[in-house]
Amino acid sequence: MEEQIVYEDNHLLVINKKVGQLVQGDKTGDESLLESIKNFIKIRDNKPGNVFLGLVHRIDRPTSGLVIYAKTSKALSRLTQMVKNREIKKTYWAVVAKEMIPQTQRLIHYLKKNEKNNKAIVFPKATDGAKEAILTYTVIKSLDNYLLLEIDLETGRHHQIRAQLSKIGVPIKGDLKYGSPRSNPDGGIHLHARKLEFIHPVTKEKIEIVASVPQDDAIWKACE
Numbered sequence: 666m667e668e669q670i671v672y673e674d675n676h677l678l679v680i681n682k683k684v685g686q687l688v689q690g691d692k693t694g695d696e697s698l699l700e701s702i703k704n705f706i707k708i709r710d711n712k713p714g715n716v717f718l719g720l721v722h723r724i725d726r727p728t729s730g731l732v733i734y735a736k737t738s739k740a741l742s743r744l745t746q747m748v749k750n751r752e753i754k755k756t757y758w759a760v761v762a763k764e765m766i767p768q769t770q771r772l773i774h775y776l777k778k779n780e781k782n783n784k785a786i787v788f789p790k791a792t793d794g795a796k797e798a799i800l801t802y803t804v805i806k807s808l809d810n811y812l813l814l815e816i817d818l819e820t821g822r823h824h825q826i827r828a829q830l831s832k833i834g835v836p837i838k839g840d841l842k843y844g845s846p847r848s849n850p851d852g853g854i855h856l857h858a859r860k861l862e863f864i865h866p867v868t869k870e871k872i873e874i875v876a877s878v879p880q881d882d883a884i885w886k887a888c889e
Contacts, residue, residue: 666705672874676740676867677733678702678718681876684729684853689720702734722748725824727839730757730858731876743866748821754862757816757826759802760855760884761835762845766812769803772829776822784842785828798822800829806888811838813888815859826856838884855884 672679680698682688687697703716719741721733733753735741747753775788775795788795799819806813812835816826824843830836831843837856839849849855861874878885 666701667709671731671876672872674868676737676865677721677735677744679861679874680732680734682724682729682732682858684727684851684879687726688723688732698732699734721745722753722821724858725827725854725856727853728856728858729853729876729879730856731861731874732858733861740866747863747866751819751821752863754860755818755821755858756860756862757818758857758859758878758888759814759816759826759830760808760811760838760888761814761830762838763807763810763812764835766804766833766835769801770833771799771801772833774798774829774832776825776828778823785822785824787828787832796820796822798825798829800826802830808884808887811855811884827854851882855882857885 669680670678671681682698687695689699690697699718699720703718706712706716717736717738719735721735721744724730724732733744735744775790775792776785776798777795779786797820800816802814802816804812805815827837827840827843836844837854839845839854841848857878859876863872865872878889880886
């Protein structure tokens with residue numbers, strides 16, 4: 666667990682999540698990062714009582730990268746409000762099929778969650794029950810068979826990056842749900858929460874955190 670902590674102070678803790686790890690408990694009953702980190706802190710800091718830890722935002726289980734947890738209720742409430750106000754800048758990396766797409770593009774779609782298959786339906790224009798989804802991608806590297814995109818999120822919708830990239834014909838590598846032709850051996854997808862930028866909720870200093878890509882993956886390693 667210790668090697669996954671990329672930032673920690675008295676108020677918050679940022680983890681570089683591995684593919685397949687749950688950020689918080691779900692119906693699978695698998696142990697979540699939330700519980701793992703609580704147990705780790707309890708032992709490391711020799712805490713007698715319960716450890717407070719709150720999840721600030723989520724990333725999908727097949728995705729890797731940065732996740733913020735709050736260590737105090739004050740930090741949690743402030744960070745949660747910052748997420749709502751879009752005051753936390755999130756940058757992702759995605760490996761996609763090598764297709765002819767513009768070098769950079771701002772995508773605006775409208776997404777509606779299908780509860781039955783846990784999938785986002787993408788609409789080109791405003792539709793009843795659909796929420797606006799905006800991102801800007803830039804091609805930052807060309808590999809033999811893939812492109813590496815850097816993505817700046819303006820909104821945070823369910824499966825937003827996965828659904829929007831699929832809509833323009835470049836599904837994320839390994840993302841069967843959104844049109845990738847084959848899965849990855851580890852069951853994950855090549856989507857990585859690369860960077861977070863925000864003003865610290867308590868100290869007010871500017872925080873910028875970058876997470877290394879999964880080091881056991883040859884394609885990711887070729888990207889860095």
